[in-house]
Amino acid sequence: MAKVKKGVRLEHISKIYQDPKTGKEFYAVKDTSLVIEPGSFVTLLGPSGCGKTTTLRMIAGFESPDEGEIYLGDEPINELTPNKRDTAMVFQSYALLPHYNVFDNVAYGLKLRKVPKEEIKERVMKILDLVELTGMEGRMTNQLSGGQQQRVALARALVIEPSVLLFDEPLSNLDAKLRVTMRTEIRRIQQEVGITAIYVTHDQSEAMALSDNIIIMSKGVVAQMGTPQEIYYHPVNEFVADFIGEANFLKGPMTGRDGKHVLLNIEGNSLRVEGRDDMEKGKEYTVVLRPEAATLADAGGLPCRVVLSCFMGSYQNYHVMVGNTLVKLEEHNPKNKHIYQVGDSCHLVFDPASVHVL
Amino acid sequence: MARGQGAALDRKKLMADPIMVTTIVVLIAFLTLFILYPLAILLVDSFVGDGSFGFSIFKRVFAMKSFTRAITNTLKVGFVVGILSALIGLLFAYVEVYVRMNKFVGGLFKVVSMLPVVSPPFVLSLSMIMLFGRAGIITRYLLHIYDNNVYGYWGIVIVQTLTFFPVCYMMLKGLLKNIDPSLEEAARDMGAGRWKVFMDVTLPLMLPGLGNAFLVTFIESIADFANPMLIGGSYDTLATTIYLQITGAYDKAGAAAMAVVLLCITLLMFAVQKYYLEAKTAATLTGKASRGRMLIEDKSVKIPLTIFCALAAAFVILMYICVPIGALFPTWGRHFFPLTTKWFSQVFTRYKGLKAFKDSFVLSFISAPITALLSMIISYLVVKRKFRGKGFIEAVSMLAMAVPGTVLGVGYIRGFSPEAASPPCGRSTSRSRNRPTTWARTASRSS
Ligand SMILES: Nc1ncnc2c1ncn2[C@@H]1O[C@H](COP(=O)(O)OP(=O)(O)OP(=O)(O)O)[C@@H](O)[C@H]1O
Numbered sequence: 028m029a030k031v032k033k034g035v036r037l038e039h040i041s042k043i044y045q046d047p048k049t050g051k052e053f054y055a056v057k058d059t060s061l062v063i064e065p066g067s068f069v070t071l072l073g074p075s076g077c078g079k080t081t082t083l084r085m086i087a088g089f090e091s092p093d094e095g096e097i098y099l100g101d102e103p104i105n106e107l108t109p110n111k112r113d114t115a116m117v118f119q120s121y122a123l124l125p126h127y128n129v130f131d132n133v134a135y136g137l138k139l140r141k142v143p144k145e146e147i148k149e150r151v152m153k154i155l156d157l158v159e160l161t162g163m164e165g166r167m168t169n170q171l172s173g174g175q176q177q178r179v180a181l182a183r184a185l186v187i188e189p190s191v192l193l194f195d196e197p198l199s200n201l202d203a204k205l206r207v208t209m210r211t212e213i214r215r216i217q218q219e220v221g222i223t224a225i226y227v228t229h230d231q232s233e234a235m236a237l238s239d240n241i242i243i244m245s246k247g248v249v250a251q252m253g254t255p256q257e258i259y260y261h262p263v264n265e266f267v268a269d270f271i272g273e274a275n276f277l278k279g280p281m282t283g284r285d286g287k288h289v290l291l292n293i294e295g296n297s298l299r300v301e302g303r304d305d306m307e308k309g310k311e312y313t314v315v316l317r318p319e320a321a322t323l324a325d326a327g328g329l330p331c332r333v334v335l336s337c338f339m340g341s342y343q344n345y346h347v348m349v350g351n352t353l354v355k356l357e358e359h360n361p362k363n364k365h366i367y368q369v370g371d372s373c374h375l376v377f378d379p380a381s382v383h384v385l
Numbered sequence: 386m387a388r389g390q391g392a393a394l395d396r397k398k399l400m401a402d403p404i405m406v407t408t409i410v411v412l413i414a415f416l417t418l419f420i421l422y423p424l425a426i427l428l429v430d431s432f433v434g435d436g437s438f439g440f441s442i443f444k445r446v447f448a449m450k451s452f453t454r455a456i457t458n459t460l461k462v463g464f465v466v467g468i469l470s471a472l473i474g475l476l477f478a479y480v481e482v483y484v485r486m487n488k489f490v491g492g493l494f495k496v497v498s499m500l501p502v503v504s505p506p507f508v509l510s511l512s513m514i515m516l517f518g519r520a521g522i523i524t525r526y527l528l529h530i531y532d533n534n535v536y537g538y539w540g541i542v543i544v545q546t547l548t549f550f551p552v553c554y555m556m557l558k559g560l561l562k563n564i565d566p567s568l569e570e571a572a573r574d575m576g577a578g579r580w581k582v583f584m585d586v587t588l589p590l591m592l593p594g595l596g597n598a599f600l601v602t603f604i605e606s607i608a609d610f611a612n613p614m615l616i617g618g619s620y621d622t623l624a625t626t627i628y629l630q631i632t633g634a635y636d637k638a639g640a641a642a643m644a645v646v647l648l649c650i651t652l653l654m655f656a657v658q659k660y661y662l663e664a665k666t667a668a669t670l671t672g673k674a675s676r677g678r679m680l681i682e683d684k685s686v687k688i689p690l691t692i693f694c695a696l697a698a699a700f701v702i703l704m705y706i707c708v709p710i711g712a713l714f715p716t717w718g719r720h721f722f723p724l725t726t727k728w729f730s731q732v733f734t735r736y737k738g739l740k741a742f743k744d745s746f747v748l749s750f751i752s753a754p755i756t757a758l759l760s761m762i763i764s765y766l767v768v769k770r771k772f773r774g775k776g777f778i779e780a781v782s783m784l785a786m787a788v789p790g791t792v793l794g795v796g797y798i799r800g801f802s803p804e805a806a807s808p809p810c811g812r813s814t815s816r817s818r819n820r821p822t823t824w825a826r827t828a829s830r831s832s
């Protein structure tokens with residue numbers, strides 16, 4: 028693929044829909060600006076109805092934004108119909124044409140581009156090889172398993188060598204095991220081809236496993252964009268922290284500063300954590316603590332009381348009360364550790380660097 | 386073993402319910418008497434009507450020029466009407482399902498494409514004659530054509546197309562709605578323009594459905610009696626030829642043989658439609674739409690489609706308006722003012738209109754409840770119950786659906802009236818389109 032890689036840029040994009048019942052208009056996507064780097068794999072992640080599909084379909088050209096401009100590379104593409112856009116979409120329902128066989132499905136885009144027959148054959152075979160479907164080209168689509176159908180859909184999108192691949196929950200119709208295999212496959216192929224990919228999902232482990240960058244959406248706006256690590260360790264707000272993985276929130280006012288660290292008063296106890304420069308004394312802050320970042324001990328840290336202690340195999344699941352705040356934690360590899368029982372008083376211990384202050 | 390036990394149990398349960406048993410017995414007797422018996426009479430008549438068993442009667446009717454011409458005429462009309470109806474039905478269905486229309490215009494198209502379903506059968510023939518006939522308003526007064534002949538091939542084709550396209554429209558609308566929009570989006574995403582998408586995706590997926598719509602219309606068309614009778618002129622179809630064979634030539638046996646030929650054509654089409662196309666249609670469309678269809682807003686698609694539909698709609702509306710308005714003109718095609726109601730009063734005073742009305746209503750009043758009751762009973766029995774004879778009831782009901790009214794009519798005349806040729810069949814003034822008698826309609830609807 029000797030093509031120049033292209034990124035995607037959204038500038039102040041909004042999409043307004045009418046509620047079919049009340050007839051009231053609302054923003055499905057509101058004033059969204061994004062930069063997606065050429066060759067990167069980006070996922071749009073968020074709860075149901077937050078506008079992921081709408082955003083993706085605006086990039087594909089199936090819906091037109093009511094405000095703003097979309098760029099492919101440096102070219103504005105708002106005016107282009109889907110068939111004129113250099114994007115290819117992989118649908119949740121696969122959307123393979125039922126009256127064509129595998130070969131014809133994959134070759135369809137090339138035929139439309141009037142590529143010579145010989146070349147079509149060569150390119151289709153190459154792509155089928157890439158998605159590991161060699162020998163299946165004569166099958167009708169209803170003679171394929173779900174995973175195979177998804178590979179055909181992927182091959183069909185890849186073969187026209189688009190600048191951007193778009194995925195709308197492509198794996199949600201597959202069983203859990205196949206989902207994991209297929210996502211590794213998709214990532215492998217994307218990296219092999221070096222194509223820009225935008226992937227919609229509401230499965231966070233899928234997003235984590237696939238992406239260079241994750242975009243978290245909430246109610247039509249982008250809550251945060253960043254690498255999986257940034258999103259996980261440095262969420263910008265409680266919504267993002269809560270949406271990605273499990274999170275505990277410890278709240279309290281700042282009482283003082285100690286070099287790089289700040290002191291917070293959490294439920295009557297002083298807590299020392301890594302802070303930021305813009306933090307002010309007396310203001311209320313929230314500390315995000317991941318369940319795997321803390322352990323229980325007999326001394327040090329925040330005093331607490333165990334309300335749930337449950338063996339889960341690879342970890343011991345605890346719920347403890349720090350004052351009036353419930354904290355959930357996972358003690359990994361619990362085999363030779365002391366197991367606290369419900370009602371025990373103990374201390375919640377964690378590294379000040381492993382928490383994040385909002 | 387278990388199966389035998391189950392069957393025995395089913396039978397036991399059934400026997401414990403005497404009402405059910407009586408119903409089934411009565412039903413079977415009914416179906417036999419009113420559908421199988423007349424058809425059997427037809428067969429007997431056509432094979433042994435002249436005394437000896439054999440094909441002699443068939444040979445005789447096939448030697449008649451008028452009959453062979455009627456067959457080709459019928460097939461020609463059926464073929465063209467089938468194609469035109471399917472295409473016009475597809476046009477209206479496509480516009481409704483795919484194109485964003487202004488609410489009023491969309492609503493209008495919807496009404497127009499349903500109107501013929503609820504209107505009496507030969508209103509269209511009547512308006513056709515009033516508008517385009519020798520004294521037709523349009524032909525004579527607007528275009529100054531004094532010798533236009535609406536009677537014949539094109540007259541039948543136009544009237545039947547307008548009568549039957551709504552059925553196609555409704556069938557195709559359901560199918561179009563079932564196509565997963567993402568199939569079309571995928572094709573478009575691959576680089577296909579709107580026309581390409583239609584040709585490569587929508588149309589191939591619709592083909593079995595279109596075939597189905599074509600055949601259903603074809604069957605309706607060749608069974609139609611009223612319209613060819615009114616507007617066919619000297620262009621005879623099978624239905625009218627059979628009628629003439631009884632009323633004109635007093636040839637019961639010949640008419641019976643002709644009816645059997647018509648029946649064979651229809652049953653063949655019906656079998657193809659029922660067992661081949663219907664299954665295929667269901668197989669290609671297993672739609673589970675992920676997201677609603679984005680309606681087409683491109684002017685380049687919308688404007689031509691709107692124009693086509695508007696023309697068709699205008700024509701249909703014109704046809705329907707001209708009857709009530711025309712009834713108010715003092716002399717049709719000559720004097721338009723002042724409007725008068727004299728024709729309405731004459732309907733009742735001079736033309737025995739009152740009796741016609743009374744007959745229509747009485748027949749409808751008898752047939753409607755029987756039809757409703759029978760269909761309820763039959764569908765309940767067929768779907769919910771297991772009993773011996775169920776296959777029979779199902780098959781005969783299906784047969785009733787396929788048999789053209791004229792065929793059943795001829796059978797009734799032979800089977801139930803002592804002096805064969807009178808009263809002539811097809812004179813039903815009830816709203817039975819091409820089912821000459823109330824019961825025939827009832828029987829044929831109940832499946
Ligand atoms: N054609 C439409 N008309 C009106 N509202 C719509 C339309 N399509 C989507 N919406 C609404 O827009 C909002 C965003 O929809 P969208 O499909 O983008 O959500 P999503 O993030 O993809 O959700 P999911 O994870 O459930 O697929 C939802 O509230 C949805 O109900």
Ligand SMILES: [Mg+2]
Binds near residue numbers: 079
């Ligand atoms: Mg979605």
